[in-house]
Amino acid sequence: MQKVWRILPVFLVLFLAGCQAATPEPVPTSTAVPPTPTIEPTEVVVEVDYCVSCHIDKEQLISTTKPEEVVEKESSGVG
Numbered sequence: 295m296q297k298v299w300r301i302l303p304v305f306l307v308l309f310l311a312g313c314q315a316a317t318p319e320p321v322p323t324s325t326a327v328p329p330t331p332t333i334e335p336t337e338v339v340v341e342v343d344y345c346v347s348c349h350i351d352k353e354q355l356i357s358t359t360k361p362e363e364v365v366e367k368e369s370s371g372v373g
Contacts, residue, residue, distance in 0.1 A: 348354060
């Protein structure tokens with residue numbers, strides 16, 4: 295029983311030492327302001343949207359449509 299009373303304080307000290315908060319290392323801060331990047335103007339190339347011009351033209355839509363195919367029922371035909 296005396297061994298328990300001798301070992302108990304050792305475990306208690308180790309337990310409390312493990313619960314102690316770690317001291318954080320100081321974070322280095324830089325006081326220098328980074329230079330702002332300069333943005334150079336570039337040419338803007340406007341692409342022509344041919345989709346809109348084709349889809350708005352009603353006559354062209356009618357002339358280029360694929361004719362509807364008649365689908366046979368699966369239950370009809372030779373079999």
